[in-house]
Amino acid sequence: MRIAFDFDGVIADDEAEAVFKGDNLEKFHEYEDKNSNIPHKPGPLADLFKKLSFLQKLEERERERDTNYKPIIRTAIVTARNAPAHERVITTLEDWGVSANESFFLGGMVKNRILSRLKPHMFFDDQISHLESEAGDIPMVHIPFGIANS
C-alpha cells in the first residue's frame, strides 16, 4: 500500500504556508532557512503519518526475523518545497523520529508528474489545485485545513 502526503498543512501545520501566502516565495525560503533547525508543529495528519511510520518499524523488524517477509506499507512525501526549504522537513521528521520511504521536493514542478509515476493508493493535500490529476486515476483526499483553505 503506497500512501503519499503533502507536507505543509497536512503532516506539518500551516506556519510556513502562512509566510508564503503573506509574503512571497523568496521570503518563505528566507524564513524556512532561518528556522531550518526548528521542527514544525504537527498538522492534521501528523498522527496518521507517525502511526504508519511505527507500523513500518514493526515491518522492518519482521523482515529482519523473516527474510521472506515483504513490507506492505510505503510512504512518500510530495511537496512543492525545494532547497533550502527541504531542510526543515528533514529536521521535523527527525525530531518526531519518523521517516518516509521517498521524499520529492518539487520546486515548481506540478505534483501530478510525480504522482502519475508513484501511483499512490491515496494522496493527501490541503490545496485543491494540487488534487487535479490528468491521469484521473489516483485517489486524492483534500484536507480542508489552514490558510490554504481560508
Ligand SMILES: [Mg+2]
Ligand atoms: Mg500544503
